[in-house]
Amino acid sequence: xxxxxxxxxxxxxxxxxxxxxxxxxxxxxxxxxxxxxxxxxxxxxxxxxxxxxxxxxxxxxxxxxxxxxxxxxxxxxxxxxxxxxxxxxxxxxxxxxxxxxxxxxxxxxxxxxxxxxxxxxxxxxxxxxxxxxxxxxxxxxxxxxxxxxxxxxxxxxxxxxxx
Numbered sequence: 001x002x003x004x005x006x007x008x009x010x011x012x013x014x015x016x017x018x019x020x021x022x023x024x025x026x027x028x029x030x031x032x033x034x035x036x037x038x039x040x041x042x043x044x045x046x047x048x049x050x051x052x053x054x055x056x057x058x059x060x061x062x063x064x065x066x067x068x069x070x071x072x073x074x075x076x077x078x079x080x081x082x083x084x085x086x087x088x089x090x091x092x093x094x095x096x097x098x099x100x101x102x103x104x105x106x107x108x109x110x111x112x113x114x115x116x117x118x119x120x121x122x123x124x125x126x127x128x129x130x131x132x133x134x135x136x137x138x139x140x141x142x143x144x145x146x147x148x149x150x151x152x153x154x155x156x157x158x159x160x161x162x163x
Contacts, residue, residue, distance in 0.1 A: 006160045007042055011054050014038040015061055030134045032141040033107065035062070039077060040084050040106045041153050044093045048085035055081025072117055080106050096150055103146050107139045
């Protein structure tokens with residue numbers, strides 16, 4: 001129970017930070033996706049059920065507070081949390097570079113599926129043509145923020161005795 005509450009509070013704190021403080025910190029009009037980075041790192045260090053549950057939780061929060069159409073963020077974060085948790089048994093998950101690759105591909109996966117879903121729902125699908133540079137900027141920001149998040153989560157996981 002302590003583990004679940006600790007992970008939920010970690011993801012909730014990252015959501016609150018992204019929604020308040022980091023919302024005003026922009027580089028070239030793009031902000032870091034802290035929730036996605038935290039979700040991937042936590043999912044890699046736990047399992048697919050925990051990753052999917054946390055992804056569903058944070059996706060639902062994102063949909064409630066920000067989304068024009070419900071369910072898109074929930075589906076995306078759920079999928080990313082599940083996939084990262086599922087693959088975590090087959091990779092060395094405590095390595096920084098493993099997390100770096102997962103954050104890189106997780107951010108790409110998020111944006112490609114986001115625009116794919118919006119294309120088929122006929123919701124501003126032409127925006128994919130002009131968002132290449134912002135997606136690359138967000139990937140760079142997510143990779144920059146990964147190192148402190150990775151170090152912080154390792155110490156939190158040691159204190160909570162998760163691994």
